[in-house]
């Protein structure tokens with residue numbers, strides 16, 4: 298007997314209610330069950346897509362009409378959107394059933410999900426470890442089987458790194474593939490939504506529903522619809538895998554290196570050949586990203602002024618005092634730090650020295666990849682230098698957090714698609730329970746190839 302959408306939704310709602318991971322910011326069982334009943338009607342009428350009746354949870358950075366949309370911030374603690382994000386709408390049209398909203402770092406700023414106003418998410422493999430960030434709720438929910446599918450966003454690694462830390466599969470598509478309409482903005486030239494699930498096969502189905510041109514997003518790409526799962530079963534015979542020297546240098550933990558190298562060996566057995574390549578500007582991706590992303594964030598977050606959306610300070614003297622108190626009380630420390638850095642690098646006298654320089658190096662980073670793709674079809678390496686760290690370990694040290702983004706930032710700066718798939722565990726008493734992810738980077742629009750390469754390994 299086929300499981301009904303309602304039974305499936307109940308199963309996951311039960312698991313969510315029993316979980317102590319803090320992966321969700323908002324659930325509402327009656328809303329979910331309403332959607333499930335509608336999906337069951339569609340199933341009865343055979344008016345279906347491959348996703349009809351399948352539950353999904355959304356990172357709380359996508360706005361939803363029926364669930365609160367907080368972006369992990371006090372600023373939007375009680376915010377209800379008057380509309381659904383395009384991505385949310387697309388999954389609804391496909392007949393998916395929304396389970397609720399997933400915890401994340403405030404405005405997607407962070408690598409450990411400890412910057413959420415709603416508290417940190419725990420890593421289901423080891424509850425003393427961080428789940429990664431900023432899409433920590435998405436990754437933890439998939440890993441703990443609280444949801445079979447989730448949305449996430451990646452500005453500098455926020456799909457790939459939490460997927461890696463929680464042992465699940467996630468893909469950040471080419472910039473412009475997935476609509477940003479209704480995705481609360483962090484750094485608009487970098488932000489890109491994508492799916493997270495157990496497998497590449499599931500991600501392909503999700504991306505089919507998620508990708509596509511949206512006239513409401515000015516950077517959305519006009520491309521023909523494609524089936525991202527079309528090449529899943531293709532053989533990898535003759536595939537050239539670029540292995541960047543810079544991704545295996547000092548700073549890479551030996552246990553992560555071992556798991557990644559073992560995965561590369563498996564790929565050789567599948568018929569691929571390894572080519573040593575170089576991405577010489579990798580190191581510069583950290584300073585470049587941490588100039589550009591805060592610059593865009595400082596501009597995007599100016600809309601949170603206590604007038605148009607969300608939180609407003611209770612007591613104030615005049616309008617200017619209201620702005621100041623609202624923003625002082627509504628934003629967390631990391632968000633304030635980024636607004637300060639962003640306003641500084643954009644200010645007269647520093648714009649040329651920092652912002653403009655960063656933009657120039659961004660172009661060179663993208664060029665690094667184009668040079669590399671002359672020698673190989675895909676690039677592989679670690680997602681992060683270490684396995685998940687302990688909760689609380691880096692909370693007082695923002696720079697330590699930034700440094701951990703070294704292998705994911707350049708892909709985002711270049712706008713390329715990238716994936717993380719599970720490839721093993723760390724070593725030693727503690728790390729043996731903590732997953733390691735393999736990163737697969739492709740050239741623009743090569744999502745179908747990435748999913749093929751991932752699927753053959755899985």
Ligand code: GLN
Pocket residue numbers: 405406407408430431450451452453454455456483590702
């Ligand atoms: N860790 C990076 C940051 O803090 C990336 C976050 C993201 O991709 N949203 O900005």
